[in-house]
Amino acid sequence: MDLAVVVGIDFIYAVATLALISIGLAIVFGMMRIINLAHGEFMVMGSYSAAVAVHHHVNIWIAILIVPPVVVAAIGAIIERVIIRRLYGRMxxxxxxxxxxxxxxxxxxxxVFGDITxxxxxxxxxxxxxxxxxSGYSLFVxxxxxxxxxxxYLVLRTSRxxxxxxxxxxxxxxAAAxxxxTSRIYAVTFAFGAALAGLAGGxxxxxxxVFxxxxGSYIGRAFITVIGGGPAALVGTISASTLFGVINQLATFASNPVYGEVALLAAAIILIRLLPQGITGRYFRGSL
Amino acid sequence: MIRGISRRTLLKSGAAATVFAPALVRRAAAAGDPILVGSMYDLSGGLEASGKPMYDVLNFAVSEMNDAGGLLGREVKVVSFDTQTNMQLYAQYAQEAALKNKVAVVHGGITSASREVIRPVLDKYKTLYFYDMPYEGGVCDRNIFIDGLTPAHNTQILAEYGLKTWGKKVYTLAADYNYGQITSDWVKKYVKDGGGEVLGTEFFPLDATNFGSTISKIQAAKPDWIMTILVGGGPISFYRQFNAAGLSGKIPIASTTFSGANEQLVLTPEESNGVVVAYNYLQTLDNPTNKDFLKRFHAKYGADYPPISDLTMASYQGMLLWAAGVKKAGGIDREKVIEALESGITIDAPSGAVTLDPQTHHCTFDVHLARMQDKQPVLIETFPQRKPADTAAVCDLKKNPREAKQYIIKVN
Structure with a gap:
């Protein structure tokens, strides 16, 4: 029974991390249709900003939860201005x-930091x-x-x-008419997606x-989750994370983490073959 | 291949010039040109954190040699190749070092995979090779000398210590390439020999970071202790997640690799305290040669240089062994240097006496069992002059000098 609880936490944790690393990309790719291959690096910048903050004796919770999204949102805004803005609609x-x-x-x-962990x-x-x-931290994640x-959900649903x-x-x-x-809305949305990536990294x-x-180990899973989820950014991310996270953990417990990753990829291929539009292309249509 | 054929035809044709020309060149070189030493370390591309200090201590050994008047009166010059953690570059640079630079010896290669790339190339072009790294054992090749730990040096000690101190049930976590796979087989053998049982073995790539399910599986299996053979930056998170689950100190850990890449520096003391390791060299060793080495090294590279690990020290000691061989041979002719090295050469190194074993081309040296405490290894026991028994069981280069292969242990 106790073991069931521990294993259950592992399953939910796998789903939660998938959702966490994908949610920023779901905004940027799912909503804005920008294939952001630097999503993983946005997360890494979040991790590094947390590490630097901790080294400067910033309170650990602020370092993990506040510093990374703020820093990465700022970087994201600059990148949107300099690079992304010129490329909307050109995938x-x-x-x-x-x-x-x-x-x-x-x-x-x-x-800057050297190739060390x-x-x-x-x-x-x-x-x-x-x-x-x-791990208590797993529950926190x-x-x-x-x-x-x-x-x-609240921001997208209830705010202006x-x-x-x-x-x-x-x-x-x-919208422009x-x-x-609209260009301001694009910039803010991109920075919002970047902030979520930074938060996940933190x-x-x-x-x-952090190295x-x-x-590279985030980006693949994030894209698979977002594409598997389909057009609805939020419901898609949640449903795909749940599906892939559970399959990943089942295979991991049956064999080892390497086959867990393999099972996740195999599941994604089958899913895209059966539902080319992703889960929310068929089910939960019209949701957020 | 084309190059090989044309060379062979040239030799066959027996033109006198092709036989005499190299001899002339060699005599000219002996007049005082520098002796070239090839160094092949990953200074970028993923393993640079391990490669950089190895490169530094190798150059430190060479600079001290040159300050003392060189080797046989000639300056020693390091020709450095940054192999960038890229197997293709290892093959390419090994050829370049042997054919273009015509180095007297190549020191380097970090992973066992890279060693197996260079070894045949240097065999083919008859260039002496020193592999200065702990590895899984079994390489039997007259052209290569190895001064790192093999399983008989340290894995056996760790297994016996664990079985005696903690209990008979073991769980192994290993790196997913030849080093981890073969070493985990040695763990199985040593544990079985000691009357214990390996409950499970799991392999992880060098960038694995999620150990949650593994930690649950370990708890379900209820081992008395854990053996880690993990390599890479990612798997450091195992120790972090293990501690986050509150298991540090509850299930003890022995490791063939921990602190080899200074893992303890990025972990908190709570995450790394109590991990038991066994190495030839520990920076904390209390002997005059080591203290003197550290004083000289820190004077040149700064007192805040990261701790010198066993893996790093092997490059320094490898360089000293090779130099001792050259001195004894009175020249850099490969055959003569091999014979000199096979005469049972001993150096007084920071880790204690290091002796080359003529039969296997591996080393006999002290092995130190230690426990990590506040980011420092604290000595538990010294095992004096351990022999490379694993390789010696299958390899005898005195009897079969033409052998050039790696033996791999079979565990049933």
Missing amino acids: VETMLATWGLSLFVVGILTM EGVPTPIGGITIGSYQA IAMSIVTIAGV LGLLARGTMQNAEM LGVD ILAPVSG PNIG
């Missing part, structure tokens, strides 16, 4: 530009469940994932900015360690 060019950007960021991080201490200890131990998704963003993404010309400053920094190339 292939955006792909090339963001891929170059990702190489650039990895290079800069390696130059930085650590951020885990702020929560273990918890005892019967005769087993579970799960909670933060839920809070983040709820926050995104969310309404304008959704309207602009659906039909930019119509109605007096919306939250995961204590678990995974320049770690973005």
